[in-house]
Amino acid sequence: MVSVALPPALADWREAPRVRARNASGVADGGRYVLCWLQQALRADDNPVIDAAIRLGNALALPVLVYHGVREDYPYASDRLHHFILGAGRDLAAGCRARGLTCVHHIDRAGHREKGLVHRLAADAAALVVEDQPTFVARWQVDRVADRAAVAVYAVNAACLVPPAVIGDGISGRSGFLRRHEPARGDWVDADVEKPMVAPYAGDLPFAPDRLDTIDLDTVVAGLAIDHSLPVSAAFPAGRMAAEERLARLVRDVLPGYAAARNDATRREGASGLSPYLHFGVLGPREVMRAVGDSDAGAKHRTKFADELLGWREWFHYQARALAAPERYDRVAAWARTTLADHAGDPRPDLESLSAMARGETRDESWNACQRQFLRFGWMHNNLRMYWAKRIIAMTPDPETAWATACYLNDRLSLDGRDPATYGNIAAMFGGSPGDRERPVYGRVATRGDGSTRHRDGGDAWLARAASRPVPAIDVPADVPRDRYLMS
Ligand SMILES: Cc1cc2nc3c(=O)[nH]c(=O)nc-3n(C[C@H](O)[C@H](O)[C@H](O)COP(=O)(O)OP(=O)(O)OC[C@H]3O[C@@H](n4cnc5c(N)ncnc54)[C@H](O)[C@@H]3O)c2cc1C
Known part of the structure; x- marks a missing residue:
């Protein structure tokens, strides 16, 4: 991480501890705007990324241009995720307009490709203000842009x-x-x-933005090269x-x-x-x-x-x-990886196929009840998530496959996946505090039963109902994607 002084507009801000310089470039002379590139902080108000961009814009007497784009090729792109992201983006644009800011969108798709759009927008910027996210695409993309940008890049925690x-x-x-x-x-x-002081950016752009308030988002999403087997969640409207x-x-x-x-x-x-x-x-x-x-x-x-x-x-x-890679298995406590490795060769009577797991069709009714929340709602209750993650250790052939499977299912199906809480919680389920005795498959890693749900009033009936909920028939790969979660 570079150690570069922030410009006074950001250094003197009450919220300055949210901001860090991501490269050694300075604010460019002759920029036409301050570019505020949003990926995951999709709100117009009380958004420190936007507020930082406005402060910088005001100090430089430049307008702010808010940009948000979605591509087809991010991992697990699906109707479910795209719909949620674009619905948030539509309201972000409306909220920005209400604040006197220009906010433009691009949905990358056949016939509407815009290669390197962030870099092209950055070429006309005095500086970039981006999000400081510790996981997944929002982290990887900012790392890449900060390395290549010729102008200052400031990352803000929102x-x-x-x-x-x-x-x-x-x-x-x-x-x-x-x-x-x-x-x-x-x-x-x-x-x-x-409060914005500079007028909204009204100059040229190197692309024709998508107006999310006028295009039919469902039609656009249906035409994209993404996973259409995972539908929109009715339980969590965008x-x-x-x-x-x-x-x-x-x-x-x-x-x-x-x-x-x-x-x-x-x-x-x-x-x-x-x-x-x-x-x-x-x-x-x-x-x-x-x-x-x-x-x-x-x-x-x-x-x-x-x-x-x-x-x-x-x-x-x-x-x-x-952490260099919060999604990787090597973040799990060393003692836990050792004890799980010691038991990797144990007989595994609870082994299940990836397809049975992904579709919530295993022999374990309680586990299916959990998995079907992910499939149907794109969300799972916290208490179920603990049982769900622990059981994956027994349902897969070895601990590395267990880790990759838990991360893959959570990241692909859950609207809140790909988050620091995803990998932190799964790591806690694979490690946490050592148990008091050595068990098959788990070694010293504590196991967990389904009693906290089954023993409640009506718990048996609730689990049986939840395990037989209709769910979408999702496409399942032959093998769980591993590289992202295991490679060093
Ligand atoms: C194996 C496992 C995987 C998980 N994966 C995710 C994930 O991908 N994304 C995610 O946001 N959370 C994850 N959690 C944490 C937690 O289960 C969810 O945040 C919570 O169930 C979301 O439901 P809620 O908003 O109704 O939570 P509430 O109980 O209403 O809690 C309010 C908020 O507090 C935060 N929160 C609650 N519990 C936790 C927790 N254990 N860790 C971190 N934050 C918490 C969440 O932001 C949540 O929205 C996981 C937990 C486990 C055990």
Whole structure:
């Protein structure tokens, strides 16, 4: 990571700890705009990436151009993900217009190819302001652009309430992280929203943008070379309005009983269902915490929620930021990889094919109930996710295949997948604290049963129903994709 001073407009900002220079290039003379390139922070308001771009634009007397593009070739591109992303993008554009900003989109597709568009847009920019994301495409693409751009690239953390830089480097345990994170939270709940001063960018562009508010997104998505076997999730509608409705539902129906109901997968109102909207930045953690802070829910419920949204989610963001490849098996605790390797040759009576697993058609009813939430909704309840991940260790031929399978299913099917919480939680299921005795297949890695759901009132019936839900017949590859998750 380069150590370059930020320009005063960013260095003097209250939110400066969110920003880091990603290359050694300076702000270019003669740029026509400040380019704000969004990938995953898809909201117009209280978006620190946009706010940083506005501050820089105002200091340089240049307008801001917000750009968001979607390609067909990112891993696991599907109707489900494209629809969710483009619905968020449509509302992002409307919100930007309301703030006096120009926001343009490109959907890359046959007949509408725009090779190297970010680089071409950057060529006319004084500087680039991008997201600081620790996983998946948003990380890989920023790394590439920062290496090649001739202008300054500033990366801004929009995913966390407390910017990871505030915590400082080198903390290896969650309790140490919480000791610094908890006292810092209050300062970050109040936001500075930057008001645009410079007129919206109205100059030339090197491409013809897609107007997401006028094109039929479903028709466009249907014509793309992406995975059409994974349909849109009816349970998680795309866009800002759906996200706001979920947030209102959290405050009204979920939060008043959260501490007790959150672990009960059979309860409709037990959990918030906010994770897809948080993953794609349609909602930011600050507005969620403000809504929680303003609610009448009891302190134990608000505290429990903050522990999940801030104590766990932001811990995994912090962890991922320090890892070269948070999605790789070598992040799992060394003792756990050793004990799992010691048992790799054990008989595996619970082995299942990738196809049976992916389609939720294994011999394990409870596991199928979990997997069918992913297939049908693009989301799974937290309590089920723990059982689901642990069982994959027994259902696959060796620990590496287990890791690749868990990451692949989660990343492909879940709207909130490909996230620091994906790999951090799966790593915790493959490691965590060592169990008290050595077991076949798992060694010292703790196992987990389905009792936390099955033993509830009506738990058996709920699992049986959930395991037989109709689900889409997705295409399944012959082998699980491994390179992304295993190669060093
Ligand atoms: C094996 C496994 C895989 C997981 N994969 C993902 C994933 O791909 N993406 C993802 O966002 N979460 C993941 N989680 C964490 C958690 O299960 C989901 O965030 C949660 O179930 C989402 O539902 P919700 O929004 O209703 O959560 P709520 O219970 O309402 O929690 C509120 C918010 O807190 C955060 N949160 C809650 N639990 C956790 C947790 N354990 N770790 C980190 N953040 C948490 C989420 O942002 C969530 O939206 C995983 C957990 C496990 C055990």
